[in-house]
Every structure is written in structure tokens, then in C-alpha cells.
Amino acid sequence: MGQVEEDAAFVVRSPHRKTVLRRLNEGNAIPSQIRDDTGLEYSRITEALNPLEERGLVELLVPEDTKRGRLYALTERGEDTWDYMEENGMVDA
Numbered sequence: 545m546g547q548v549e550e551d552a553a554f555v556v557r558s559p560h561r562k563t564v565l566r567r568l569n570e571g572n573a574i575p576s577q578i579r580d581d582t583g584l585e586y587s588r589i590t591e592a593l594n595p596l597e598e599r600g601l602v603e604l605l606v607p608e609d610t611k612r613g614r615l616y617a618l619t620e621r622g623e624d625t626w627d628y629m630e631e632n633g634m635v636d637a
Contacts, residue, residue, distance in 0.1 A: 547621075548621075548624050548625055548628045549628070551599065551601060551621065551624075551625040551628075551633070552625050552629045552634055554595075554599060555596075555601070555625060555629065556629070556634050558591075558592065558595075559579050560584060560588045560589070560591055561592045561595065561596055562585070562594040562629075562635065563580060563582050563584060564582070564589060564592040564593060564602075564625070564626070565592075565602070565618070565622065565626055566582075566583050566615060566626070566635065567582055568602055568617060568618045568622070569618060569622075569623070569626045572605065572615055572616065572617040573615070573616060574613055574614055574615050574616070575589045575590070575593070575614060575616075578616075590624050593616060596622070597616075600619055600622075601618065601619060601621055601622035601625055602616050602617065602618055602619060602622055603616065603617055603618075603619050604616055605617055610632065612620065620637065
């Protein structure tokens with residue numbers, strides 16, 4: 545199994561990771577935007593963002609010590625993972 549397949553399998557094991565990745569595929573966002581757009585609670589967003597960031601699928605676009613306005617984006621690896629998931633029916637239409 546290649547990296548993109550492993551990353552996709554990692555994402556789909558958590559509906560929260562999948563939801564956050566879907567939202568960030570639409571554009572960069574801060575957690576409150578993700579909450580407003582997805583209905584997820586902040587705790588679920590944080591639970592999803594941390595492992596996605598550790599895996600290199602999302603990145604923080606502001607300094608780490610920023611408390612408000614923590615802007616997140618998909619990395620190229622995250623984009624590749626989302627594309628793979630779409631192409632292989634791993635996301636809802």
C-alpha cells in the first residue's frame with residue numbers, strides 16, 4: 545500500500561477527520577469557520593486537526609503560538625489524499 549492509500553485509510557477511520565479534511569478541501573479555514581460550516585464541536589475539530597497536522601495532511605498557516613485566528617490549510621499531501629478518496633468512492637457525493 546502506498547502513502548496516499550495509507551493516508552486515505554487513516555482519514556476514513558474517523559468521521560471527524562474526514563469532515564475536517566472535506567471542509568479544508570473547500571478552502572483555508574479557522575476552527576470557528578469549520579464549526580460553522582460542518583456543525584462539529586470545537587473539541588471534535590481539535591481531535592481531528594491535531595492528527596491530520598501530525599501526519600502532514602494539514603498545516604497551520606500562522607505562528608504556532610497564535611491563540612486566535614489559527615488558519616489551517618491542506619498540504620499538497622492532504623490534497624492528494626482527498627483527491628484519491630474522491631476518485632475511489634471514499635467520500636459522500
